Amino acid sequence: MTLDAEIRIARTTFELDIAFTVEPGEVVALLGPNGAGKTTALRGLAGLTPLSEGRIVLDDHVWDAPPDRFVPAERREVGVVFQDYLLFAHMSAQENVAFGLRARGQHRAVARSQAAQWLERVGLGDHLHAKPRALSGGQAQRVALARALATDPQLLLLDEPLAALDASTRLQVRAELAHHLADYPGHTVLVTHDPFDAMVLADRLIIVEHGAIVQEGPPTEVARMPRTDYVANLVGLNLYRGTAQETSVDLGDGAVFTVAEPAHGAVHLAFAPTAVSLYPERPSGSPRNTWQVTVTGLEQHAHTTRVRLSGAPAVLAEVTPATVADLRLHSGAQLWASVKATEIHTYPA
Template sequence: MTLHADLRVARGVFRLDAELVVEPGEVVAVLGPNGAGKSTALRALAGLLPLTGGHIRLGDEVWDAPPDAFRPAERRPIGVVFQDYLLFAHLSALENVAFGLRARGVPRAVAREEAARWLDRVGLAAHARAKPRTLSGGQAQRVALARALATEPELLLLDEPLAALDAATRLHVRAELGRHLRDYPGHTLLVTHDPLDAMVLADRLVVLEHGEVVQQGTPTEVARRPRTDYVADLVGLNLYRGTARGTSVALDGGGEFTVAAPATGPVHVVFPPTAVSLHPDRPTGSPRNAWRVTVAGIEQHAHTTRVRLDGVPPVLADITTATVADLRLQPGAGLWAAVKATEVHAYPS
């Protein structure tokens, strides 16, 4: 059964108008900036927020279709893992996992047996009697996941499931979560602001901005061909819009790029910050794009330095610390930015 959701929600001045389709066994990640509508979409699917238009259907079952039909949260076959997990502090890990089953009328002994099986499946059999306060962040996340999956839901909703974890724990738990999602036969919707979580865990990405879907596709498709500034920033690319004539692209904001592959008409132009080199004088040599820039900001990123440069066009460059020292970079310094034509990719807008 396919999950079809035409989500139309009006809340004050905000409007959500987004269509989501999730196939069995598929993980769809919804990304977007704050206020884009991610939480509204999740709450609507969970039955916590009625639609004002559109519909939600799982196969032939209608969950919401105003004004005629609305199935409340407790009657929807869903499991939810919240950002802070919302484990019951007074219950053990075993009792937390058994809670959803007991709420559905499963006898206590059967529910506890099934909960124990799920705790073993997520590697926490030895912590069955532990209270949430004694668990690590990663352990609490796994208990919450086991509780959500124990009821065998048709739809699993993950609301920023890794956000509460520190960086070291997050890497391990992300890999474990990915393994469990691959084994889950139902429909999964992951709401996140973290591009790495989305790229690693999801089969398909849906990007929301201002309540609307602005881009969707596989992680590779979205990463290679961003269509908005938010998506470009998310995947770490410089993005421009312009009009192509052959191998020349006139940018909408001024400036011009030479590209390796000819194109015609409105295009997006992208290249990574690592493709940008900085020089005190205009560079010469292989075919390249070069233009004057001014250093607007310098940020240290792990093993590289990100330089924000004003110019026509403005650009982000990732360079080594040694290059920073060689160029004696400081805000306000004038330089030349250069990008080889072979590093610049144009695609229809």
């Protein structure tokens, strides 16, 4: 029962053209910047936006294949959890969860009983009669998840499900959501722009930029081998493209890096900001991969400081507060950067 989606949706100034599959029990995350087309894809899967071209097929049931076939949203076995929950304000938590069951023909008493069971499963068994305004953000999101799962959908769609939560609530709900997704036997598509949510919840990442897929793979693979600047920024790596000849990689503009493992041809070259060492003067002994840089920005991140540096090449470094003080880092400061060859990872472009 594979979900096979070839989604082409044309707008006046934008076109989405992506294709992917989702296996039973698999969680696939569509990850990308705002405007990449993620929500448009979700609306296509849900039946809220018809395809311009392509097809959506689940277990040999064709949901959309223009121009001849289109199954409306209410006839698709789909559960949707929206970013802003979209709970009915005048209904209790139990009535909200029972709504989908009633819409599919369940007797009221049966629907209410199943709704109560689902609320118990998501830890809200003592909130059956609470209205949405009396619930916290995390509780409301759990009600929305219970409502989506109660109808036993073949496809579960999650649209930025944690975006509206505060940091502490998000941590708890993310863990609970991971647990429920592990137990869900159907197909799950998660739409998010948050890399941590995607890394924790998804089995496979699909990176979408400008309406197209630019990278796809397991979270660990994507995190280790980013292929676009957007992905590199998401996972916190410095990324360059160059031409390798043995252990030398030419990045252009006079920048040449020495790497530990020989390679040939077009490659990506990546290393962590923590691998960058900064010096007030050129290090003695002239170690390899040393170049002059200028500080262009400082950003505080928890217990470290990220330093943006221009140069050939520009680079992002991550240092301790003590290093900031020792080097007297400020915008415009001129320094030397260095990266050990063993800290650099290369892979085919």
